[in-house]
Amino acid sequence: xxxxxxxxxxxxxxxxxxxxxxxxxxxxxxxxxxxxxxxxxxxxxxxxxxxxxxxxxxxxxxxxxxxxxxxxxxxxxxxxxxxxxxxxxxxxxxxxxxxxxxxxxxxxxxxxxxxxxxxxxxxxxxxxxxxxxxxxxxxxxxxxxxxxxxxxxxxxxxxxxxxxxxxxxxxxxxxxxxxxxxxxxxxxxxxxxxxxxxxxxxxxxxxxxxxxxxxxxxxxxxxx
Amino acid sequence: xxxxxxxxxxxxxxxxxxxxxxxxxxxxxxxxxxxxxxxxxxxxxxxxxxxxxxxxxxxxxxxxxxxxxxxxxxxxxxxxxxxxxxxxxxxxxxxxxxxxxxxxxxxxxxxxxxxxxxxxxxxxxxxxxxxxxxxxxxxxxxxxxxxxxxxxxxxxxxxxxxxxxxxxxxxxxxxxxxxxxxxxxxxxxxxxxxxxxxxxxxxxxxxxxxxxxxxxxxxxxxxx
DNA sequence: CAGCGTTCTCAGCGGGCTCTCAGCGGGCGG
DNA sequence: CCGCCCGCTGAGAGCCCGCTGAGAACGCTG
Numbered sequence: 001x002x003x004x005x006x007x008x009x010x011x012x013x014x015x016x017x018x019x020x021x022x023x024x025x026x027x028x029x030x031x032x033x034x035x036x037x038x039x040x041x042x043x044x045x046x047x048x049x050x051x052x053x054x055x056x057x058x059x060x061x062x063x064x065x066x067x068x069x070x071x072x073x074x075x076x077x078x079x080x081x082x083x084x085x086x087x088x089x090x091x092x093x094x095x096x097x098x099x100x101x102x103x104x105x106x107x108x109x110x111x112x113x114x115x116x117x118x119x120x121x122x123x124x125x126x127x128x129x130x131x132x133x134x135x136x137x138x139x140x141x142x143x144x145x146x147x148x149x150x151x152x153x154x155x156x157x158x159x160x161x162x163x164x165x166x167x168x169x170x171x172x173x174x175x176x177x178x179x180x181x182x183x184x185x186x187x188x189x190x191x192x193x194x195x196x197x198x199x200x201x202x203x204x205x206x207x208x209x210x211x212x213x214x215x216x217x218x219x220x221x222x223x224x
Numbered sequence: 225x226x227x228x229x230x231x232x233x234x235x236x237x238x239x240x241x242x243x244x245x246x247x248x249x250x251x252x253x254x255x256x257x258x259x260x261x262x263x264x265x266x267x268x269x270x271x272x273x274x275x276x277x278x279x280x281x282x283x284x285x286x287x288x289x290x291x292x293x294x295x296x297x298x299x300x301x302x303x304x305x306x307x308x309x310x311x312x313x314x315x316x317x318x319x320x321x322x323x324x325x326x327x328x329x330x331x332x333x334x335x336x337x338x339x340x341x342x343x344x345x346x347x348x349x350x351x352x353x354x355x356x357x358x359x360x361x362x363x364x365x366x367x368x369x370x371x372x373x374x375x376x377x378x379x380x381x382x383x384x385x386x387x388x389x390x391x392x393x394x395x396x397x398x399x400x401x402x403x404x405x406x407x408x409x410x411x412x413x414x415x416x417x418x419x420x421x422x423x424x425x426x427x428x429x430x431x432x433x434x435x436x437x438x439x440x441x442x443x444x445x446x447x448x
Numbered sequence: 449c450a451g452c453g454t455t456c457t458c459a460g461c462g463g464g465c466t467c468t469c470a471g472c473g474g475g476c477g478g
Numbered sequence: 479c480c481g482c483c484c485g486c487t488g489a490g491a492g493c494c495c496g497c498t499g500a501g502a503a504c505g506c507t508g
Contacts, residue, residue, distance in 0.1 A: 042321050042335055151454060168363040188456060190496055212363050213464075213495070214376030375465060412467060414485060437475080437484070 001116060002026045004045040006036030006062065007078070008054050016049065019105045025112075033057025040066055045073055047115050049108075050095070052079045067094035074115040078103075127162040130223020132200060132208055134162050143204050143223075150199065153178070157192050158200070161209070161219040170216035193217055225340060226250045228269040230260030230286065231302070232278050240273065243329045249336075257281025264290055264297060271298045271339055273332075274319070291318035298339040302327075351386040354447020356424060356432055358386050367428050367447075374423065377402070381416050382424070385433070385443040394440035417441055 003025045007013040010031075017027045028043060030036035033054040040048050040062065052059040063075055077098040096118075097111050126135045131144045136159060141148045150158065156178050161169060171186040179188070197209050201224060208224030211217060227249045231237040234255075241251045252267060254260035257278040264272050264286070276283040287299055301322040320342075321335055350359045355368045360383060365372045374382065380402050385393060395410040403412070421433050425448060432448030435441060 038322075042338055043331075044334060044338055153455065167361045185457075187458085187496085191456075191498085194497065211496070215363055215379075218363065377466070409468075411469085411485085415467075415487080418486060435485070 001047070002028070002043070002045045003047055003049060003112070004028050004030060004036070004039050004043055005049045006030045006033070006040075006054065006059065007049070007051045008032060009051075016108075020109070020112075023109050031055075033059065033062050037062045037065055040073060041069070041071065047074045047076065047112055049076050049078065049112070052077060063095050074118075076108075076111055076115060127159065127165075129162055129165045129208060129219060129221050132162075132223040134159055141200070143200055143206075146204075148199050150196075153192060154196055154199070157189075158196055158219075161217065165219045166221040168212045168216045168218045173216070189217075225271070226252070226267070226269045227271055227273060227336070228252050228254060228260070228263050228267055229273045230254045230257070230264075230278065230283065231273070231275045232256060233275075240332075244333070244336075247333050255279075257283065257286050261286045261289055265293070265295065269297055271300065271336055273300050273302065273336070276301060276303045287319050298342075300332075300335060300339060351383065351389075353386055353389045353432060353443060353445050356386075356447040358383055365424070367424055367430075370428075372423050374420075377416060378420055378423070381413075382420055382443075385441065389443045390445040392436045392440050392442045397440070413441075 001024070003020055005013060005016050005020070005027060007016060007029070008031050013029050013031065017029055020027045028039060028045075030039045034056045036048075036050065036054065036059075037057060039045075050059040050062060054062070057065075059077060063077070066073065066075070075095045075097075077095045078101060079098065080101050096115055099108060099111060125137045126133050128134075132142070134141045134155075139155060141150055141155065141158065157174065160174065160178050171189045172182060174189050175184055175186065176182050193209060193211075200206070201208055206224035208220045209217060210220060210224075225248070227244055229237060229240050229244070229251060231240060231253070232255050237253050237255065241253055244251045252263060252269075254263045258280045260272075260274065260278065260283075261281060263269075274283040274286060278286070281289075283301060287301070290297065290299070299319045299321075301319045302325060303322065304325050320339055323332060323335060349361050350357050352358075356366070358365045358379075363379065365374055365379070365382065381398065384398065384402050395413045396406065398413050399408055399410065400406050417433060417435075424430070425432055430448035432444045433441060434444060434448075
């Protein structure tokens with residue numbers, strides 16, 4: 001199991017490395033946020049231990065950045081007891097667990113194993129675009145706190161557009177991937193886009209579902 | 225899988241060659257920047273391992289040059305620990321990954337495989353000419369931070385000109401590739417060039433879309 | 449069988465987009 | 479200096495694209 005430890009305090013980093021190697025992990029170190037982000041991107045790790053207070057780029061931002069890139073490597077965050085960051089924020093940003101310094105190796109190792117066991121790369125179920133969220137597993141759509149009811153076809157259409165958010169998707173692509181046909185009248189897409197707009201945009205005065213004349217539709221990544 | 229290793233230190237180069245061959249790669253060597261650039265251009269490699277400190281032409285410049293020529297072969301950069309170049313600059317210039325010396329074969333090979341897996345030749349989605357940018361997937365055009373709205377025909381015309389930036393493109397070529405006809409009145413091209421100028425040049429006091437009397441049009445690579 | 453929800457078709461309409469045309473201006477050659 | 483030709487532009491006609499309301503077909507449930 002490959003572990004990346006991102007920690008600027010040399011003594012702490014070295015201690016973690018020794019301790020984890022003794023537990024049978026392959027441990028690499030990064031000593032600042034930028035380096036940590038880079039290693040996490042390219043190093044193919046099973047789990048990342050990420051200090052919050054780091055030079056150049058905070059652990060907070062490293063985590064945010066990774067998740068924004070759809071990188072779902074499990075992250076365990078470390079924080080000093082009275083850090084300026086609230087750990088709850090860390091979890092909101094996509095960390096999977098956290099520990100407050102000081103902590104014991106035993107606890108750290110136990111948490112790491114728990115993360116690994118829980119199944120790595122469990123990408124969050126929900127797709128998001130601004131305050132618009134869609135949960136494929138639960139088949140739920142929300143605009144902010146407000147739940148929105150969709151028919152199966154509407155749901156499939158929105159899901160596909162959200163997976164490709166910010167891209168322009170042509171009607172023929174939608175027919176192929178949502179309707180599973182290609183020689184149908186594209187008007188049916190227009191009709192369903194209209195239905196969706198009346199449910200997720202119009203009631204909220206928003207404009208997430210944009211028409212790109214002559215090209216297709218685009219779901220705005222910021223939710224309109 | 226063909227790998228080009230550009231490295232001036234003979235011993236290091238030979239060691240890399242042996243190590244990578246043992247992993248099943250076909251390895252070619254270049255011993256300075258100029259030679260490396262030449263090989264990378266013509267050798268049809270799947271990935272390039274590029275040292276930064278090189279005689280004649282730095283790896284830094286080799287990378288920059290290749291990207292300027294729209295060559296998107298994956299590049300992994302190597303640097304001495306305290307090199308004068310910041311690795312972040314390397315990534316800005318279009319390298320895909322980097323390693324700091326000393327490194328282990330295991331890590332190098334893992335990174336190479338990651339690069340290859342990630343899908344080589346992932347050309348950047350956006351076309352650029354100075355501060356003018358066009359993103360085909362998102363169907364977006366920007367002059368600096370300002371977004372510009374284009375109709376489908378205007379967009380297609382600008383996309384074609386940007387793909388051939390700095391070249392003079394004749395009206396008949398434009399009719400063929402943008403309008404998909406050849407016996408139409410070329411005046412329609414003049415009309416649309418006029419539309420484009422009013423959207424991407426005039427409001428910004430720029431002059432990207434240049435007329436070459438008797439020959440056609442040229443889109444200035446620096447955005448005018 | 450009735451009632452309901454969902455999907456899809458159809459036709460009309462409104463407007464943006466495309467293209468044509470004619471007139472004008474300026475560069476260039478004679 | 480004159481005239482021609484190339485390219486630019488404003489106006490406008492027609493068309494095509496996308497939106498919408500209505501309703502038919504279908505399946506599911508009670």
